[in-house]
Amino acid sequence: MSATAGTARIARLAAGLEEPLLVLDPTNVRYLVGFRSSNPALLVRPDGHATLYSDFRYAEAGQAAAAAAEVEFVVSGRALLKDLAARLTGRIGFEAGFVTYDGWEALGTGGAELVPRRGNVQALRAVKDEAEVDAIRRACAITTATYERIAEEGLVGRTERDVAARIEQLFRELGADGAAFASIVAAGANGALPHADPGDRPIAAGTLVTIDCGAQVAGYCADCTRTFATGPLSDELARAYVVCLAAEEAGLAAICPGGVGAAVHEAAHAVIRAAGWGEQFGHGLGHGVGLAVHEAPALRPESEDVLAAGNVVSCEPGIYLPGSGGVRIEDLVVVRDGAPEILTLFPKALLTVG
Ligand code: ZN
Ligand code: ZN
16 A cells, blocks of 8 residues: 555545544454554544554564555554553544454453444445555456366366365466465265355266365455356256356346445345245355455344445355255455456356366
8 A cells, every 4th residue: 555545545534533442353443554464453533643552573664554555653562452551541432343352351450441333444435445455456357367277277176175275276376366265176965055165076077066266466365256167067957057056147247336245145036046045045146355254334134224336246156955965156346336346257058178
């Protein structure tokens, strides 16, 4: 991120605050000031002044990040929350979704009046600037190139675990930092488990293989799923693929500024329900992706999130048929005025890979 991006992000956060907000989620701190630490805190005051804290291991990097973002830096003790408790007074907002009960107790040992706050930084993170979109676009291009290589190299006879390891090797070879999350490779009946762990059985011919993976570039994540055939399919699996693809396209068509999370989910779910598999699609249609692979906004039945231009969201319906297999197709897109910009460009027509 550029120095001016950090300054602007802090100013936007400050503008919405009623009292100082103590940001403790390391991903939120990284977003605001470009500082990577396992033990950071950033106190942002409503007037826009901010103080970054971290222990001596991070003193040098903290100084540099603070200078770039035009905030103060203070070296804290390793027991960060205890240290902060002794420094803070008055009403202090804290990230209720991140601080543990133990952490809340430690923060409460000083004189501050703790006020739970939720989603302040997440709401900013949900709308990407073009530099962020560019990093995600590069991560998606590497993910697409990886799918091309995996399809060329073949699937039948390899184990799910082998394919998953190869994906992560390709990400690095192609210039990514690494994998954004543990790759899912689920063949045959394992495909009916949305988050199957890759196993050691060789992949068989004549079934579906679901691969869900994403590279990471400059801290930003890709997230893409494709389902391949390994030979002629049963009528049921062939039909499941056609229905899932139609649902995915319906979901994409509903993604636009002003779209409500629940309604976008429903656009895809209705297609699967009409095919008689409404119960076999048991997860949300999609989620925001950025520095974290799961972030705001949410596309799922109970979501009231409203899409805005600059959101980056996944669209990933699935049909899971216990005992026989499953299909999931996932694109990552940027919400734009008009049609979304699709970042995951590997083809979606059913591809047979031997
Ligand atoms: Zn995924
Ligand atoms: Zn996803």
